[in-house]
Amino acid sequence: MNITEAESQIMQALWRKTPLTADEIVADVRARQPWAEATVKTLINRLLKKKAIRSERVDGRHQYVPLVDHANYVQDESQGLLDRLFEGQLAPLVAHFAQNRKLKPDEIARLKKLIAELDDDD
Template sequence: MAVSEAEAIIMEVLWRSSPRSAEDILAEVGPQQGWQEGTVKSLLNRLLKKKAVKAEREGRRYLYAPRLTREQYVSQESKGLLDRLFGGRVAPLVAHFSEQKKLSKKDIAELKKLLQELDDEQS
């Protein structure tokens, strides 16, 4: 399931705290995004159709909660990025960041540790 950038903003709100009403979501993200109630409700309807969220009626309003976990979303997005830009391979991604000087000493230490752990698992 592909989640757009705007839909991901709604999902982030729901991952932090749910269930939430459309009005709650609007109050949290509307001002900084410049969104009106109709925009939030349209995004929620798109997410409902994709089965990324579920809705439960409470009185005269609906409360929304995520069906798609943040972990599932991150996994989908990272796999898509790797597939589109790097042929599904991690090494060219890391090489790209190292060429662009985007890796800190801490990043490099964490990568070394991860590689060592992966190597130990395969031994």
């Protein structure tokens, strides 16, 4: 399923807290993005059509819940980025960031720990 960057803002709101009403989604998203209420509601409707979210009527109000798992979304998006930019290879991605952005000491330590853990698994 292709969730656009704009639509992902709605999904993020629902992954943070669910269920949410349309008004609650609007408030959450508008705290982060300067979008009109109509824009947010259009995105909600697009996600409903894609079956990325579901609407439930509770106490006379529509509440929305995500149908896409956050961890699966992150995995798919991460793999897509890796495939598009680095031919599916992780090492060039890490090298790119290491060469183009100064890594903080804690980031270097975390990478070293991860590599050590991966070595131990072999």
